[in-house]
Amino acid sequence: MALPVAEWQGRAARLWAALEPALRERLEAASLQDAVRLGCDVLRSKEEEEAALEQLCHRAPTDKKPEAASWYREQGNREFKRGRYQAALRLYSKVCLEDIARAESRGYPDRLLPKVLLRKAECLLCLGRLQDAQDVLRVLESKIALDGAMTTHLTRLKKLSQLKVKLGEKEKCPEPARGEHGGTQGEPEIWEENSRISGASSSLSLSFDADRGRHLVASQDMVAGQSLVKEEAFVSVLCPGDSLALQDGDTAWDTRATNADLYCHRCLRQLLASVPCQGCSYAKYCSQDCADRAWQQYHRTECPLGALLLTLGVFCHVALRTVLLAGFAEVSRLVEMSHHGDRNLQNPEGSCKPLSEAADAGGGSRGVPGCDSSGRYQSSYQALFHLLPHTEQHSPEHKFLCTLSVVALCKQLQAAGLEAAVLSQESPQQCSKPKTCEKTSEELSPELKTVAEAMLRHVLQLQCNAQAITVMQEMGPGDGAVVDKKPVRLATAFFPVLSLLNHSCCPNTSVSFSGTAATVRAAQPISSGQEVLHCYGPHWCRMRVAERQQLLKQYFFECRCPACLQELESGAKSVVSIRNSFCCPKCQAQMQGEEDTLCCSNEACATSASRDQLSGRLQDLQQQIKKALELLRVGKADQAIKMLLKCQMDAGTFLSPEHLLMGEMEDHLAQVYATLGKWQEAARHLKKSIEIVEMHHGPSSVETGHELFKLAQILFNGFAVSEALSTIQRAEGILSVHFGPQSAQMQELQEMKACLSELPRNILQRT
Numbered sequence: 001m002a003l004p005v006a007e008w009q010g011r012a013a014r015l016w017a018a019l020e021p022a023l024r025e026r027l028e029a030a031s032l033q034d035a036v037r038l039g040c041d042v043l044r045s046k047e048e049e050e051a052a053l054e055q056l057c058h059r060a061p062t063d064k065k066p067e068a069a070s071w072y073r074e075q076g077n078r079e080f081k082r083g084r085y086q087a088a089l090r091l092y093s094k095v096c097l098e099d100i101a102r103a104e105s106r107g108y109p110d111r112l113l114p115k116v117l118l119r120k121a122e123c124l125l126c127l128g129r130l131q132d133a134q135d136v137l138r139v140l141e142s143k144i145a146l147d148g149a150m151t152t153h154l155t156r157l158k159k160l161s162q163l164k165v166k167l168g169e170k171e172k173c174p175e176p177a178r179g180e181h182g183g184t185q186g187e188p189e190i191w192e193e194n195s196r197i198s199g200a201s202s203s204l205s206l207s208f209d210a211d212r213g214r215h216l217v218a219s220q221d222m223v224a225g226q227s228l229v230k231e232e233a234f235v236s237v238l239c240p241g242d243s244l245a246l247q248d249g250d251t252a253w254d255t256r257a258t259n260a261d262l263y264c265h266r267c268l269r270q271l272l273a274s275v276p277c278q279g280c281s282y283a284k285y286c287s288q289d290c291a292d293r294a295w296q297q298y299h300r301t302e303c304p305l306g307a308l309l310l311t312l313g314v315f316c317h318v319a320l321r322t323v324l325l326a327g328f329a330e331v332s333r334l335v336e337m338s339h340h341g342d343r344n345l346q347n348p349e350g351s352c353k354p355l356s357e358a359a360d361a362g363g364g365s366r367g368v369p370g371c372d373s374s375g376r377y378q379s380s381y382q383a384l385f386h387l388l389p390h391t392e393q394h395s396p397e398h399k400f401l402c403t404l405s406v407v408a409l410c411k412q413l414q415a416a417g418l419e420a421a422v423l424s425q426e427s428p429q430q431c432s433k434p435k436t437c438e439k440t441s442e443e444l445s446p447e448l449k450t451v452a453e454a455m456l457r458h459v460l461q462l463q464c465n466a467q468a469i470t471v472m473q474e475m476g477p478g479d480g481a482v483v484d485k486k487p488v489r490l491a492t493a494f495f496p497v498l499s500l501l502n503h504s505c506c507p508n509t510s511v512s513f514s515g516t517a518a519t520v521r522a523a524q525p526i527s528s529g530q531e532v533l534h535c536y537g538p539h540w541c542r543m544r545v546a547e548r549q550q551l552l553k554q555y556f557f558e559c560r561c562p563a564c565l566q567e568l569e570s571g572a573k574s575v576v577s578i579r580n581s582f583c584c585p586k587c588q589a590q591m592q593g594e595e596d597t598l599c600c601s602n603e604a605c606a607t608s609a610s611r612d613q614l615s616g617r618l619q620d621l622q623q624q625i626k627k628a629l630e631l632l633r634v635g636k637a638d639q640a641i642k643m644l645l646k647c648q649m650d651a652g653t654f655l656s657p658e659h660l661l662m663g664e665m666e667d668h669l670a671q672v673y674a675t676l677g678k679w680q681e682a683a684r685h686l687k688k689s690i691e692i693v694e695m696h697h698g699p700s701s702v703e704t705g706h707e708l709f710k711l712a713q714i715l716f717n718g719f720a721v722s723e724a725l726s727t728i729q730r731a732e733g734i735l736s737v738h739f740g741p742q743s744a745q746m747q748e749l750q751e752m753k754a755c756l757s758e759l760p761r762n763i764l765q766r767t
């Protein structure tokens with residue numbers, strides 16, 4: 001998804017292999033500027049490649065598909081009848097968008113819209129999302145007021161007033177209202193911004209040395225949960241999501257809504273009634289304001305290129321949007337500077353060659369790459385431009401693929417008559433009807449070559465500096481009783497300040513997102529002088545050192561964090577291998593050995609088993625668990641329980657009791673019992689899951705926090721008041737460190753607590 005589609009990658013690889021050796025050598029050693037020039041030459045002589053790319057674009061249709069709406073609507077109705085409001089809501093979201101788009105594009109109000117919006121409001125009400133329900137009702141009312149009685153049946157008006165009454169009741173009780181002034185509890189966070197690094201806390205300082213490049217160090221002692229960096233993304237692009245491609249099977253339309261259906265194309269807020277782009281099917285906005293601003297800043301250029309951007313992948317898309325946001329003047333200034341002796345760029349903080357200025361600056365940040373003339377590091381295009389592109393370290397094939405993709409994109413910009421929009425900030429009216437010229441074989445203009453060079457730099461930078469923006473998305477059947485949330489990748493972004501943090505497999509910080517803003521918090525106390533570290537993905541609790549090092553290759557360094565050193569030097573087995581090991585089928589002792597045959601660690605037992613056979617059993621087990629979850633999804637909870645219990649029995653004969661899968665099965669069982677309203681059983685299973693999660697991830701980890709959050713909901717629903725309160729307190733302690741006191745989960749915990757404390761005494765005494 002980050003890179004171009006496989007077919008285009010394949011073509012680029014074949015083209016590379018077929019190039020004359022002399023040209024290959026020149027490309028290998030080429031600067032970014034020369035790479036673009038050579039890339040243009042190659043592409044001009046290979047018109048069939050461009051034709052092939054155009055062909056590939058047809059597979060990523062971005063035009064509107066009205067017939068899909070009725071299908072989603074039917075599916076939504078079906079889910080609604082089964083009481084699966086979460087699923088229904090997703091489908092209705094999709095319908096709403098399609099319907100609004102259709103209504104608008106045909107210039108008459110869609111008769112179906114009020115009905116769909118009513119159902120959506122009902123879903124939201126069932127899910128307890130009162131504010132959202134109210135928003136939808138408001139949209140509906142204004143729609144009805146606008147359309148008049150023509151399209152609105154009396155039954156619908158009645159339904160609307162019923163829903164409003166229900167909403168009013170729900171707002172009064174039993175759920176307590178949210179805090180009047182946003183924050184519900186706690187002191188406002190202590191935050192003083194650093195005078196030299198925008199968006200960073202004043203308790204940090206920017207350092208630079210040979211081994212670590214630029215990095216952030218604590219200049220004061222910090223407590224767990226303290227905010228260290230608050231940064232708005234310089235640029236972010238919503239990832240299309242997995243279900244964009246049509247699913248095979250008997251239905252033509254996938255039932256899962258994609259990211260583009262659920263989140264604003266610009267600000268990444270969750271969509272309710274949305275404003276779709278008039279020109280394409282993939283850009284949907286939370287408001288007219290977002291739609292207008294996106295159009296003005298970048299979408300007028302991107303809109304006609306939707307299919308090409310999907311084909312070339314998110315990195316190319318981010319690169320294009322970056323130059324559009326920066327503006328051509330700034331792009332060409334920095335590109336020029338990079339040609340003429342900007343030492344920062346020619347010798348960019350190479351991991352073995354420190355800049356002499358940095359050492360001379362006497363502790364200041366003057367001379368540190370990316371800082372402005374006053375020595376201030378800002379979340380700006382200049383800082384972004386100075387992120388390392390690692391031009392020499394990428395494989396030549398990869399560089400070639402990126403070059404071809406960027407050049408093809410720029411040629412398309414030129415052919416579609418979008419050059420003027422890229423090079424200047426004209427008003428959208430002037431650009432709304434671009435004059436197209438068909439001469440795709442034409443040479444790129446010098447300005448577009450500059451743009452291509454900057455884009456190539458950004459695509460290469462992204463390999464090390466792309467930051468995933470994640471959201472906590474609700475998982476599972478979503479009947480509203482127990483909400484299981486998992487982090488889901490939503491967008492790819494550049495955060496110039498966040499990029500200053502180095503990686504550790506055992507980091508001392510935690511990152512969370514709200515819209516396009518990132519917040520880095522201390523995950524544990526950090527003392528003055530310590531480096532502030534962030535995990536790029538491979539965490540010591542989730543992977544063995546070899547797997548981590550493999551993944552970290554893309555960042556062009558070998559991790560030497562304490563976790564890696566310990567595992568590498570002592571040859572000690574990682575916690576992951578010990579805990580996720582097999583056990584002896586006869587005596588349940590741990591199985592040992594690195595070879596194909598594993599032996600029981602209990603000498604008296606001497607049982608041996610083949611690793612392949614045990615791995616096969618593990619795979620079968622995972623398949624069975626999947627089937628059980630599928631049963632739950634279609635509402636067959638009793639069968640799901642039977643199947644999961646059988647899986648557990650089976651797993652006990654060959655998996656270590658601490659195996660993560662053992663915990664996952666407990667978690668699934670808890671989920672099934674919760675859907676049946678059997679709260680005590682659900683709590684019993686979830687507590688076992690929590691034990692295992694704590695063992696793997698630690699008692700103050702995000703993972704443990706999420707599990708405790710679920711347990712709190714189960715206890716809350718089961719009226720286990722005192723236990724619920726203590727669980728809420730534990731969950732708050734952990735989640736506030738990672739997400740801050742204002743996060744949605746913290747708010748929900750607060751609401752549960754307030755509700756429990758307001759319960760009538762007779763209920764309290766019963767428990």
Ligand SMILES: [Zn+2]
Pocket residue numbers: 264265266267268269285286287290
């Ligand atoms: Zn928005």
Ligand SMILES: [Zn+2]
Pocket residue numbers: 277278279280281283299302303304
């Ligand atoms: Zn559009």
Ligand SMILES: [Zn+2]
Pocket residue numbers: 504505506548559560561562563564565
């Ligand atoms: Zn490490």
Ligand SMILES: [Zn+2]
Pocket residue numbers: 584585586587588589600601602605606607
């Ligand atoms: Zn044994």
